[in-house]
Amino acid sequence: MNRYDFILISVILFVCLLFLGITYINGEKDANVAYVYYDNKLVKTIDLRIDETKEYIVKGYNGDVVIETKKNQIRVKEEKSPLNLCSKQGFISSSLETIVCLPNKVVIKIESSNDELDAVVR
């Protein structure tokens, strides 16, 4: 390793930490709505404001995907895939996080109420 390598490492670390810092500051929003997509189509919208643990089942490419929600949190509880990456990911609670189950073609996005409209005028 030479000194250029160290410069490279420092630059990467700096940029990443800066980015993480910014997203941390912007990311503290309550997750209020979850959108579940299968094969790029919205299949379920879940209200995350309810203060109880609930389970939902959606269709995945390899079989049923079990989704569990708590207040302002959502996770994939069970799914069939080689590595089970998305059930290992655990609960997400920020609108900046997304759960992706590649083998099952399931994507879960969440939104805070800040993104919702308060009223519509026509």
Added chain:
Amino acid sequence: MELRKLTHLSMLLATSVVLNIIESVIPVLGNIIPGAKLGLANIVILFIIYIYGFKDAIFVSIMRVLLVGILRTGLFNITFFFSLGGAIFSVIIMAITHRFTKLSVVGVSIIGAISHSIGQIIVAISFLNAPNLIYYLPYLLILSIPTGIITGMISNKVIEYYKKISN
């Protein structure tokens, strides 16, 4: 293509496929951040860039993705394009870095790991229509540093050794 080189590249291709499979059976890093990998196959690709050059490296890289697809994950599904995007992008960037910068093998390896993550994220965002995935990039990139160093050091040893024995 000269027979010796063809044989050699075939063996390297086989090695990269095996490394890829070994790695996917023991997903140590995947438990920390979904999708993260050590990138052992990158050792082979780096070696080819340094010994044979860019064209052979990208050829082996694409063949590797195809073979792993056939053997394990399936062809032309999302996972396949995921890997393909990461593989092609990282080979191009590594070759450019090797040619035009003063970075050592370890530096080029880190660049390779980073561009692999970026390539995958780009494919994932466009395929899954999930721009939020960009927020995983910093974690993947930070993780690229240790994995890049490890694979880079191994590559370095292999390249040095190869140069010694082939002289």
Added chain:
Amino acid sequence: MKKLILLIMCIFLLSGCNNQVYTKNLFYMDTFINVKIYSSDKKKALDALSYIDQMYNDYDMLADRYKSHDGVINIKYINEMDINQEIKIDNRLYEMIEYSKSFHAKTNGLFNIALGNVIDVWSEYRNGNKTGVPTTEELLKSGSTSIDDLSLLGNDTIMKKGDISLDLGAIAKGYVTELAGEYLEGIGLNKYLITAGTSSVKVGEHYRNDKYKIGLTDPLDTSNLYKTVKGNNISVTTSGSYDRYYEYDGVKYHHIINPNTFFPSNNSLAVTVITDDAALGEVLSTTLFLMSVDEGKKYISDMEGVEAIWYEMDGGITLTDGMSNYE
């Protein structure tokens, strides 16, 4: 009484702070009105909701031009009474008429609450009682449309000098909404949102240090929103030609009548006005709707705190420069 009210809705916990939302749905002035108050003081918020309910109820009766209400001298009463006869009316109605009338001169006659006679003719056609389109002659002979035929004599006393018919439809809703907002601010309930029908919204402070987001419906595709306005302490009012209209011979005739031509105006598909005063917003959105985009831009250019969005006939969108504050 055409009161058709639903109850106070339940209470949502919003974010970590103690503010809860208290809301009430009302039906007055032929439209739904939703009032939301964000407060930690339950009793105060509920009392305020009842007060506002009463407020809309009272003004609805006063501004009513189709129904009589026992013991209430309202617009219907005024429209039907003899000319040259002085009458003392409710102070609230007097002030609303005075406020509305004052805009006649300020808008070069475009905002006119004395168009009732012409509006009635158009209603006949829109309702299908008559078919086709009224002739100019029919509109002209329907009666006086001169606001000067209404004298405000002071001390809540008015007198008609001609057979005019008042119609407060273009202002009553916004006027009361403004009063409701001012009432809430006056008693310290600064965090509120009042949706008055489909075309008008008034908001106070945001309930969690953010900005209210108000979507604007695309006139050409009403399932779609073409813009979002963000802000606090503002009212957003739209005048559009695409909600209330009838079609004859391939031409759409909507409900906003130009007092100079007596025909619906076709300058824009919709005009949205953003200002801190819901009554003013109602007046200006109607007025701008009756002007061309260029005239309208010029007209409000020297007004402080008034911004507008024109959705033009061809789908083009024009904004005033200050709209960037609400993006």
